[in-house]
């Protein structure tokens with residue numbers, strides 16, 4: 001696979017990757033999903049997750065296995081982190097055992113970039129979600145089903161709706177969509193959950209759902225990140241659904257073949273109605289399916305360095 005690369009070894013976010021590299025990764029994920037033979041990578045991976053995960057952890061594990069890699073999942077409650085070991089020492093310990101890749105999820109925003117300068121030589125880091133920061137592999141798996149569905153990114157209207165401020169998915173995916181050529185990205189949510197600083201070509205803020213999804217080709221709904229806000233700021237679920245929930249009636253205001261996405265986990269009846277989540281326009285399970293291939297493409301790309 002001829003993919004160019006500007007950043008060596010690590011994947012803290014997608015910021016240093018140029019458009020050609022990003023397109024190459026999305027295309028490679030789609031090709032793998034279509035049956036292209038995967039590379040064989042004779043290296044090991046540790047999954048180190050300091051926050052709960054179903055999709056991302058299992059998907060990284062399956063991706064590594066399909067590439068022939070050895071996978072170790074660390075159960076945090078049984079690790080030395082509970083005895084007070086620093087993360088740096090845990091990482092050095094894993095590297096001393098010859099681990100080649102560290103897939104890490106952590107509540108601290110910016111942790112992957114903070115860790116990169118102190119990583120032992122030979123250890124590649126993949127960010128599986130840092131606080132409210134970034135979720136680069138999620139962004140790739142969001143783009144891949146749209147690409148395989150034939151979406152023309154350059155003419156697409158994409159709405160990302162809900163708890164934008166606390167969502168690492170919104171941050172990484174909006175940036176990837178912009179890099180892939182989407183010129184109409186609508187970030188919509190309650191006024192207090194919109195970002196203060198928006199520096200993204202093609203993106204605009206909306207505090208009204210109907211306007212944000214008007215004629216949209218893609219709507220990505222987000223979960224309310226309760227774990228990243230004080231309980232005083234938790235919305236009442238019924239009123240949130242009334243104002244911000246994607247229902248079949250509201251979806252009728254989008255483009256005819258609008259694709260509906262959600263990174264999961266879904267809170268049914270809160271940000272999205274059952275009939276939409278399970279409906280014909282939903283790509284939610286395609287996102288999950290393509291997630292394994294997106295992560296395979298990332299491992300292959302890192303292995304080239």
Ligand code: ASP
Pocket residue numbers: 129135168169222223263264265
């Ligand atoms: N699974 C995604 C994440 O880890 C989205 C979510 O949790 O709402 O950020």
